[in-house]
Amino acid sequence: MTLLHFSILFPFLFAILVPALYRKLRFIPTGWFVLPVPALLFIYFLTNIGTTMNDGTISSTISWIPSLGIQFTVYLDGLSLLFSLLISGIGALVILYSIYYLNGENEKLNNFYVFLLLFMGSMLGIVLSDNMIIMYTFWELTSVSSFLLIGYWHHRKKSREGAQKSMILTIFGGLCMLGGILLLNQITHSFSIREAISQSAEIMNDPFMAGALILFLLGAFTKSAQFPFYIWLPDAMEAPTPVSAYLHSATMVKAGLYLVARFTPVFGMAPEWFWIVSLTGLFTMFWGSFHAIKQSDLKSILAFSTVSQLGLIMSLLGVGSAALQFDSIDDNLYIASIVAAIFHLINHATFKGSLFMAAGIVDHETGTRDIRKLGGLMSFMPVTFTISMIGAFSMAGIPPFNGFLSKEMFFSGMLSVLKLNFLQAESWSILFPAIAWIGSIFTFLYSMIVVFKTFTGKFQPQKLKKKPHEAPAGMLISPVILGTLVVLLGLFPGLIAKSIIEPAAGAIFPKLQAHTGAFPVHISIWHGFTVELLITAGVIILGILGYITLRKWQAVYKLFPEKLTLNKAYEKILHAAGKGSNKLTNFYMTGFLRDYLAYTFAFLIVLAGGTIIYKCAFSFYPKDSAPIGIYEVILALVMAAGSISILFAKSRLTAIIALGAVGYTVALFFVFFRAPDLALTQLIIETVYVALFLLCFYYLPKLQKRSKSVGFKARNLVISIGVGALVTVIALSANSQRSGETISDYFLKNSYTLAGGKNVVNVILVDFRGFDTMFEITVLGIAALGIFSMIKLRKAKEEDR
Template identity: 65%
Template structure:
């Protein structure tokens, strides 16, 4: 267990104690107990920075299931570290913000922080796992924690709807991704990402390449809310605002980006990868930005804006992957796309995080997030206004903020796409800069709406629930830190270039680097008078014009139906599946246990009999049988007689006693068959069982005066004779045919050598097959708790009912 593993697991471990802190220290906000953890982790990950800066990576392994190639391998490289810093850094700010945002005596803080820490650990696991299966497990855990956080106010209909929607879509994508991983495993025989990269060429020429690519992209697109799967993200805004800032803008939705970046070395050279990632990305960007303008809820605007910005980063990664086709490092103009992607990833986290927090502050202080009701808040909340205007200007791509720099680079990258001479880009390439430009204009417009509709304009106190005033200092710290980063990264972008961007690029485009080489990243404000500058100027001019005339052209949106076709399709699908499965289930689940058992047994007979006959498996061989002793015959007669007598028993008591008799006889069988452990266990169990049966029926009143014998039923008799016959056939055939050597010799040989025990059965139970036993006692514990609950808790239920 290395410190790296501990860093990933620490949030999960701390989360166990959160309910305790909550219960014991009621007067202290639980968030204060959580806050040190992300800060500590952030510092810890910073200390790894020198290693990745020198182009190396850190690998630690814990063997988990080595026989299946599944190990908890942690690998920190440039990309993973960048994400880890984002997760812990933004995490710390969000926790701090949440302390002031969520009131300690009104909210279920114990739930909230457990979910949040669960997410933090899971997300760190996603970005640091080198093993695909482990990564998948963490990936799904992020979906679960997102589900729980969106549904945090579960008494609201919309929260539940949003939670379910995000869960269904992201888990669907996650499963597709798992399929992709398994396809990769079939191709290469490894789940380790590092080994996968070394076999990239073999994978490229494999027949399963395209299916694996599609599956993995499906996972990335659903998680990162790309078109057409983005529909879950706007509904996810029902979560508390700190969660939206953290999961649904800065980190979790970027897991898809991470996945695409991670797999660029494997899939990047294929034309499908370029077209899907870049095409879907740019389409998402334009779609998200156009619809963001239509929204009236602050958080909805931010949600669509996040969708759009994720599309931007996605398209950059796709365009950057094309750099693989130009195998030279110097003067490779296409790598700028990857630089821009990483740079914008960081920038987006800073400005979008601050904007979400501002939206939360506005909501907190005025009681509404509807821009039709807001306005004129600049006089009441000057600091909040300053923060939001910096964030929004950065998002719009205005100098001197960091958003301007990455937006410029984005344009550069998109213009370069037209210069590529691969994948038919000579013809279609021109569309990319055009789309990018249009989307940027709309980005500008909604950024302006966000600030000026909220803070300027007419103050409408009659529409607000509270009298607005400036937020408390605690709420302002986190967004203030983020916007100061916006400014710092804007003026000194090269703080990031060597420390974070260059190592991350090395992880995405390793094939372009020779030994000891690294990407030289230099970000500058002024590129001279070039096409990007004119594009930015055009964005500003057209953007201002469109914002000014917003009221004239906004009615166009009304021609678009209120519920988008995609959402309608989703709802239709969910309802259809629900009613369809209900009708289907209703047709055979008629509430009678007997019918269910008839299904089970009929199927049992059918499937086993057809397999036995179809595989020609019925054999009968008497050469290898053991002798029959007198005692055994007597016992066999006892068992048979006992079990048949139960059929004719009239009273409950008789059948219980007969069952006990059969059980004791069976334990005598174990004695004869040299199974002392079994005999002992069976004897004691039988005693306790009979006691239990009697205790249970001791209290019960007799319902009917005359207990009746079972009436004979032909169908039942036929089915049971069938079951008996099939089992007999199986027992005979299993004995007569030995297809495999028994593995028991292994236990005989190793019981003393490996486990230093002499009783093989016990050694198998506690050592060789300890997992079975572990789960078995867990099942027992659950059964006993179930019994306890059934008997003790009914009074409460009756009161409720």
């Protein structure tokens, strides 16, 4: 196992130790033991910057299921390194912040840190996996672990509902992505991402391409909260602030962006990719910023701002894919859009992480996040105010902070669409800079609301649950570090231009980089008087005017009826699905075993019988069949007589004896067929069943004759005859269509040489069908745990009484 593999598994392995550390060392906050995990990972990834700067990569493979082409292959390049640094670096700061934010006396912090480590390892698994099946496995693990983190305060109804909503939507997207992976595998005959990139030209000419493209984008859009799937993100704000700062600013929501960036070399040559990604991102950017204005909860404002910022980055990735639409690249306009997306992704992690932490401090020290109750906190919380101002001004795109630089580059990317000359883009291209400009005005507005509605204006102590004061120094360390990065990257963007941004851009466009050489990244705070600067000036001027006149025009939001929102649509769909499933369940869950058997057998007749008829699969060649002896005929007649006797039995005792006779006759068949171990097993089971049945039914009342309708009896007759006939037809057809060596011959020849066992049945169960046996044991284990839990819970309730 290499260090790269271990970097993914390290958080999972350490999560096993957290409960023990929590119990044994209660006098030390558990977070101090967890903090070294992301810190060490961050240091390790930093040491690989030199490799990616020189266009180098690191790859390693562990064989897992080679017969299916599934290998645990990890791959580190500029793009995966960027995300790994964000996951581990922001993770370390969030854990440090959580040590002071969460109250260890009232919180089950062992659960919190276990969930957080599971999420961290899953995110690293996504960005470092080259095999798409492995990536999908970690993808769904992020959905599960984020569900646990969002619902961490499970005693709150809103936390449970927010966790459920995020789970439903992101798991739906994950299943769509799995469908895309399988379609892509049909085209490339590989699950390797690098192999898919190398076959991108062939993928474009395949009929499965469009389906795979759509399915991948559904996975990305649900995870990155793009319209219309963004509705889970605001509800996820019910999670503790450290979770919001980690999942919703730097990691989970960025997974969808990573997926689009990683698969741009695969699908980027398709015009559909450009239009869907760029327009969805741009509209999401506008929609999120527009709806952020009407929120009154600080974290809700930041949630919608996250939706908006994610849309901004997504639109840049879509516009950047236009570089793949041309045979030759003479200018780097569209590559610059990719550079802008990467730069703003980094900037967003810094300013949004600091803003979430600042909002958490305000809530922690005042007891509320409602901006209608806040105001005048600047004198009480000067450090928090400074952090919030830096983060909000960066988000608004005001110089000299890093958000200003990437926002300028965003405008450049949207203006570059005006120069497109394919797919009649000229007639639609004006929408790109226009929507970007309007959305940026709303971005400026909600950024000002976050700062000034909270820290300036009238102080309202009577509306606060606590007397406000500055947070402890330990709680301020993480947001101060992020705020410092906001300023440093704004003044000195060259610190990461060559080392991080350039290798990441090269990883997104590997073929273009190989053709044109390295992509030079030049980011400076001053580019002269440009159109982009003029647009920014317009944003600031109109944003200030909009903030001053906010009360006069904010009533426009009342024009949008609550009943027509996407949240209401989600609730109605969920309610209708629940109501429909209840009706369906009540229809077939009658409480009678005979009905369940009827459904099962009827389905078998329709599915298997219909397939045989449709495929004309029945054939019968008796010359290859073994001769039937007189003893077999007699046993068959005995079984038939016993089965028929059950139907006419007037007492349970008679029915049980007749059923036992059938079972013992089957055991005799095994004896004649030279299977003594099966015969012995059948005899033992049959004896136990008959004894148990007699013991149980002895205490039941006598059978009472019940009249059944003709239709009921006819249904049972048709099903029983149909099942018998179907099984007979399948057995005869299977025996008559032997085209090669039988599986029994294979087992007989190889049981000893391959598995070292002379008892063929045992070898089949333990070795050849080892997974079946393991899963059967697992099912029994789960059932046993469930029964034990129910008994334990019932016992606990009785003790409480």
